Amino acid sequence: MFDEGFSRTDANARHTSLNSLAVGESGIVVALDCPSPELRNKLLVMGIVAGTIVKLDRIAPLGDPITVQILGFSLSLRRNEAECVRVIPRQ
Amino acid sequence: MSAQEISATVPKQYIVALAGNPNSGKTTLFNSLTGLKYKVANYPGVTVEKKQGKLELADDIQVVLMDLPGTYSLSSLSIDERIATDILLNQSPSDPAPNAVIVVIDSTNLERNLYLVTQLIDCGLPLLLALNMIDLAEKRSIVIHRELLSRALDVPVVTVAASKGRGIEELRLELEKLLRNPKTSSRQFAWLPRECPYRSSAEKIGGEIARENHFLPRRSGLFLGSGLLSESLSVADQHVTSQLHIAREALNKQGIDSHTFEATARYQWIHSVLQRAKVEHPEGSGHSRLDLITTHRVWGSCIFVLLMAFIFQSIFLWAALPMDLLSRAFEWLGQRVGALLPSGQLQSLVVDGIIAGVGSVLVFVPQIAVLFFFLGLLEDSGYLARAAFLMDKLLRKFGLQGRSFIPLLSSFACAIPGILSTRTIPSWADRMATIMVAPLMSCSARIPVYTLLIAACVPRKFIGGFLSLQGLTLCALYFLGISGACLVARTLKSTMLKGKPALFVMEMPPFRLPSLRVVLRETWDSVWAFLRNASTIILSCSIVLWFLASYPRLPDDFPGSRVQASYAGRIGTFIEPAIRPLGFNWEIGVSILSSFAAREVFVSSLATVYNLNDDGDSRSLVTVLEQKKQRGEFTLATALSLLAFYVFACQCISTLAVSRRETGSWKWTVIMFSYMTALAYCASFIVYQGGRLLFG
Numbered sequence: 001m002f003d004e005g006f007s008r009t010d011a012n013a014r015h016t017s018l019n020s021l022a023v024g025e026s027g028i029v030v031a032l033d034c035p036s037p038e039l040r041n042k043l044l045v046m047g048i049v050a051g052t053i054v055k056l057d058r059i060a061p062l063g064d065p066i067t068v069q070i071l072g073f074s075l076s077l078r079r080n081e082a083e084c085v086r087v088i089p090r091q
Numbered sequence: 092m093s094a095q096e097i098s099a100t101v102p103k104q105y106i107v108a109l110a111g112n113p114n115s116g117k118t119t120l121f122n123s124l125t126g127l128k129y130k131v132a133n134y135p136g137v138t139v140e141k142k143q144g145k146l147e148l149a150d151d152i153q154v155v156l157m158d159l160p161g162t163y164s165l166s167s168l169s170i171d172e173r174i175a176t177d178i179l180l181n182q183s184p185s186d187p188a189p190n191a192v193i194v195v196i197d198s199t200n201l202e203r204n205l206y207l208v209t210q211l212i213d214c215g216l217p218l219l220l221a222l223n224m225i226d227l228a229e230k231r232s233i234v235i236h237r238e239l240l241s242r243a244l245d246v247p248v249v250t251v252a253a254s255k256g257r258g259i260e261e262l263r264l265e266l267e268k269l270l271r272n273p274k275t276s277s278r279q280f281a282w283l284p285r286e287c288p289y290r291s292s293a294e295k296i297g298g299e300i301a302r303e304n305h306f307l308p309r310r311s312g313l314f315l316g317s318g319l320l321s322e323s324l325s326v327a328d329q330h331v332t333s334q335l336h337i338a339r340e341a342l343n344k345q346g347i348d349s350h351t352f353e354a355t356a357r358y359q360w361i362h363s364v365l366q367r368a369k370v371e372h373p374e375g376s377g378h379s380r381l382d383l384i385t386t387h388r389v390w391g392s393c394i395f396v397l398l399m400a401f402i403f404q405s406i407f408l409w410a411a412l413p414m415d416l417l418s419r420a421f422e423w424l425g426q427r428v429g430a431l432l433p434s435g436q437l438q439s440l441v442v443d444g445i446i447a448g449v450g451s452v453l454v455f456v457p458q459i460a461v462l463f464f465f466l467g468l469l470e471d472s473g474y475l476a477r478a479a480f481l482m483d484k485l486l487r488k489f490g491l492q493g494r495s496f497i498p499l500l501s502s503f504a505c506a507i508p509g510i511l512s513t514r515t516i517p518s519w520a521d522r523m524a525t526i527m528v529a530p531l532m533s534c535s536a537r538i539p540v541y542t543l544l545i546a547a548c549v550p551r552k553f554i555g556g557f558l559s560l561q562g563l564t565l566c567a568l569y570f571l572g573i574s575g576a577c578l579v580a581r582t583l584k585s586t587m588l589k590g591k592p593a594l595f596v597m598e599m600p601p602f603r604l605p606s607l608r609v610v611l612r613e614t615w616d617s618v619w620a621f622l623r624n625a626s627t628i629i630l631s632c633s634i635v636l637w638f639l640a641s642y643p644r645l646p647d648d649f650p651g652s653r654v655q656a657s658y659a660g661r662i663g664t665f666i667e668p669a670i671r672p673l674g675f676n677w678e679i680g681v682s683i684l685s686s687f688a689a690r691e692v693f694v695s696s697l698a699t700v701y702n703l704n705d706d707g708d709s710r711s712l713v714t715v716l717e718q719k720k721q722r723g724e725f726t727l728a729t730a731l732s733l734l735a736f737y738v739f740a741c742q743c744i745s746t747l748a749v750s751r752r753e754t755g756s757w758k759w760t761v762i763m764f765s766y767m768t769a770l771a772y773c774a775s776f777i778v779y780q781g782g783r784l785l786f787g
Contacts, residue, residue, distance in 0.1 A: 045354060
């Protein structure tokens with residue numbers, strides 16, 4: 001169970017960032033690769049942990065921020081914040 | 092009466108804390124439980140609101156219900172979280188640890204809401220779960236087996252729909268049961284496997300702290316240890332800090348990032364709990380059509396602009412009648428009291444000083460109330476989060492962020508709640524920038540000044556038959572303040588407050604029908620707080636000003652202007668050369684000086700100055716100004732210059748006091764006052780000189 005956490009060095013080519021999903025597309029979180037620990041901690045508490053399904057839901061009228069569906073609620077975050085969430089797109 | 096009978100009649104007092112995530116309906120539940128009978132205060136040293144209500148559970152059980160700040164987790168990252176954590180771990184200097192905790196859960200959002208529950212379980216306090224908004228969960232076909240959930244968490248669970256009063260009685264019964272037989276959950280640290288190296292490190296550090304602090308609840312040492320390891324709590328103790336460093340290094344060597352580990356493990360455990368409780372959560376977010384429209388590219392922006400416009404129009408439309416009634420009431424009161432008192436200095440003090448002065452400000456309370464009411468509606472419906480979402484990119488251009496929108500919007504009512512609500516901005520630089528520009532938003536205290544000057548000097552014309560010129564002028568003033576704020580925020584963020592960009596991450600709560608009862612009560616709280624805080628200042632300023640305007644006593648046959656010969660007139664005349672380029676005479680100068688305490692005092696002091704000046708009956712100030720305008724003593728250019736002055740000037744002692752407290756330094760307070768005064772002087776100068784060129 002302890003090795004189920006995130007790994008920063010996972011170089012799986014299928015990984016993409018949450019930011020590059022299209023509206024309506026969803027993915028499974030595999031890693032958080034945040035430059036700032038504050039951002040990482042906040043995302044973790046809000047439920048963005050390995051294995052969670054996130055769906056890009058909406059883009060603000062000005063193009064940023066975005067909202068994602070996660071654990072049945074809406075989370076709003078900026079594009080540069082979504083950038084560090086590594087996901088595997090789901091069909 | 093025997094001793095036994097006496098002890099039976101003396102109820103035992105318990106403290107119960109109400110904890111929960113933001114947007115979990117905590118406030119609504121608090122109101123249902125206390126029947127809107129509560130007191131609002133502040134936690135000492137900080138200005139986080141502290142609500143306490145009384146609850147009679149049984150003849151022998153009296154409960155003080157303490158509303159903790161809404162938090163997603165227990166850590167000390169934000170002030171709100173620190174307060175909640177300190178109280179729960181019995182480390183608060185002012186509040187004892189609660190006997191039990193009611194955790195309010197949003198049933199439509201069970202998984203994330205349970206994160207806080209896992210931490211509360213770890214604290215080792217008796218818990219009671221209130222699954223709130225169960226009606227909405229049912230509507231979305233979310234199945235929650237309450238008994239199974241209760242067994243999985245080993246915590247009593249009650250389903251509640253606080254907004255409909257459903258389940259409140261059962262909640263009370265369960266709470267009574269829990270207080271009579273307090274029991275903590277056996278699932279403490281169930282998320283943290285025994286053999287895990289993280290656990291042994293946490294236990295070691297927790298034990299270290301628990302040895303020093305005997306007040307900690309049973310076994311919460313481990314909670315502290317795990318929180319400290321994941322850097323979500325902080326500790327000043329040097330010895331513990333070095334222990335922590337060693338433990339973190341050791342975990343890192345084993346490939347465990349402590350924070351990621353804690354969060355992942357807690358969510359994994361929550362997942363298994365939900366499986367055991369057979370919770371069925373159908374996919375789909377359950378957002379309504381309204382939800383989609385309000386954040387839509389085109390419609391969302393249109394609705395936003397229309398909504399804001401509607402609110403500002405309403406402030407004037409809805410408040411007009413009560414304002415008129417209040418103003419007549421004060422006139423009537425002045426006449427009545429004037430007739431009762433023998434003419435002389437006392438009569439003059441009461442009628443011209445107190446009643447006229449205080450009355451001309453209190454008249455604007457209806458507008459303030461309407462504004463607070465709308466702010467409450469926006470907040471409780473969940474629209475404020477949409478506003479932050481819509482506005483973030485725009486505000487970021489000026490060095491602020493979407494979250495600054497709520498404090499700035501509140502500042503349109505009053506900069507004080509605005510500045511206080513910047514606590515929700517986690518970044519220091521963003522928070523500081525928001526605080527510094529919040530007083531540039533035209534607050535309700537400026538409304539008396541704005542409306543007086545607009546009513547007296549801007550023609551009652553309609554452009555295109557429906558756009559009122561007066562309304563447009565008002566809009567322009569708000570816009571002027573906002574533009575100034577953008578400029579200042581941007582300048583600050585690129586100079587004194589330069590740094591890395593802050594976080595935005597924010598929950599977007601679903602739209603909910605706000606409870607009218609709750610919003611009205613909150614409006615009342617805000618208005619009452621405004622009256623309580625402002626009335627002393629206004630009353631004392633009215634009296635001081637009356638004194639300055641009425642003394643020294645002059646002989647009846649005194650030649651020339653009596654007001655100009657008074658102390659007030661002398662001060663005004665003294666500063667007149669400095670304010671003449673702004674189009675202000677000594678009378679306006681006196682009123683500006685006296686309104687340093689609070690902007691709205693400008694109206695009452697001008698009323699006092701003019702009432703005494705014309706030594707007549709208390710006429711409406713608007714009429715006096717209109718007459719002066721006709722006589723050319725008060726021009727449109729002067730009025731516009733005054734308006735520009737009040738858009739920017741920091742004429743509010745309370746704002747400065749709050750800034751001092753919130754920024755923790757005189758430096759920022761001095762900067763705020765100086766830049767605002769400088770801005771006001773420049774703006775006034777430009778407007779007056781420009782106006783003279785345009786209107787002659």
